[in-house]
Amino acid sequence: SNGFPTHITKVCCIGAGYVGGPTCAVIADRCPHIKVTIVDISVERIRLWNEGPLPIYEPGLEEVVGRCRGRNLFFTTDVTRAIEEAELIFVSVNTPTKTSGLGAGMAADLKYIEAATRMIVDASTSNKIIVEKSTVPCRTAQSILTILENNCRPNVCFQVLSNPEFLAEGTAIADLQAPDRILIGGMNSPAGKDAQEALVKIYSNWVPRKRIITTNLWSSELSKLAANAMLAQRISSVNALSALCEATGADIDEVATAVGWDTRIGPNFLKAGVGFGGSCFHKDILNLVYLCESLNLPEVAHYWKQVVDLNEYQKTRFVRKIISNLFHTVSNKRIAILGFAFKKNTGDTRETPALTVVDCLLAEDAQLSIYDPVVSHEQMLEDISSLRRPNGTSNITLNTDVYEACKEADALVVCTEWDQFKTLDYKRIYQSMRKPAFIFDGRLILDPIELRQIGFSVEIIGKSQPI
Ligand code: NAD
Secondary structure (H helix, E strand, C coil): CCCCCCCCCEEEEECCCCCHHHHHHHHHHHCCCCEEEEECCCHHHHHHHHHCCCCCCCCCHHHHHHHHECCCEEEECCHHHHHHHCCEEEECCCCCECCCCCCCCCCECCHHHHHHHHHHHHHCCCCEEEEECCCCCCCHHHHHHHHHHHHCCCCCCEEEEECCCCCCCCCHHHHHHCCCCEEEEECCCHHHHHHHHHHHHHHHCCCCHHHEEEEEHHHHHHHHHHHHHHHHHHHHHHHHHHHHHHHHCCCHHHHHHHHHCCCCCCCCCCCCCCCCCCCCHHHHHHHHHHHHHHCCCHHHHHHHHHHHHHHHHHHHHHHHHHHHHCCCCCCCCEEEEECCCCCCCCCCCCCCHHHHHHHHHHHCCCEEEEECCCCCHHHHHHHHCCCCCHHHHHHEEEECCHHHHHCCCCEEEECCCCHHHHHCCHHHHHHHCCCCCEEEECCCCCCHHHHHHHCCEEEECCECCCC
């Protein structure tokens, strides 16, 4: 049969990670009539989703999962059965950057996408709508469809949709509950339209219809890369200006506010800092750059590559600022790293700028104490063990108490904008530090006037010393 139901009652999601877990938990929460089954090949991840503590930290996630789990939300490693019974399947597996071979360090590694696709086709005995939730290079849906069509049982049909996820870690649940927009790309055929309509209906349970956009497949796939490239570009633009501010006496917060009042530019996502991190911006821009190169568009590739290059520059520029202020040597100096997550309200450390700061300071023989309110010490050790000086771990102390971390330090370095860093007892911290006591604010969250009154030397990205 060629028919695709437009009224979905059973959904499966392949990949129980940062995207698949929260996204499908919110679908289960908002659509009590739909049975949602999330599968993963990681036994440990599924165990944690079922028994806790949840494998990822997101404000509001526990409540949502608590309401639905066992009702219409299930986590399992029984992939075949979950695929078999579902009418619509989200593919939300990881798409990391390739580490070897053609396009190493640039192209997206699609092996998990292909493996998931083959699992789907092997297990399918009825028509399925396959939804690309992962971020993929433009035209991946074509590859998925070709694999499906060449391996399916007789009389089993597939439709492939692109439905990229725009949530931001740290605010995932709020973003999912009230998204700016939902993007659904599909084939321009009657069956393609039916499939699109089926997914539109699911989201319509809580998202206003005007915020649900339907496009062709390739526009949808490319829009995700475009959105991340343009968001990262704003950060690199403001960070480029921050260097200019430090050199001129301008203040990056004042400049960003003045620029952001222009309604054509807008005020959001103009915060300077130590550089963007996270699993997506870096990888997705490189993916876009690689796509441009492979399509013989070198000028376009070069344009987007600059966004990544500037980000790398910003991270090392911050470290140079730390070292030059500490009298050009940090050898055996104690430096407290405040925050290790790539941003606040997440325990995710993928591509965290804190790790670059740690790496550079270890290479200069600094003694580091690291504190983060959410990131586990196991995670920190795993990340640090990947550095070029793994034996440098003997120069590192991991702290569970922020005041302990700061004790006898020469300098504090704010790498993550956790709210709690704004309200620490800095008088107490100052007393416990070596003098002169420095603070390097890589996230522009502290009040320099108050800190200078206490006695600190304060250095902030994008701000010069008061004249
Ligand atoms: P993740 O690594 O947290 O989760 C992916 C999960 O897929 C893992 O648990 C892995 O075990 C599982 N998996 C891989 N192959 C599988 C298979 N064949 N069968 C079953 N499970 C399998 O990754 P993530 O952060 O959730 O990202 C997933 C995708 O979403 C990526 O393409 C990413 O670019 C995209 N994305 C991520 C974010 C974000 O903020 N993290 C936002 C938007 C889009």
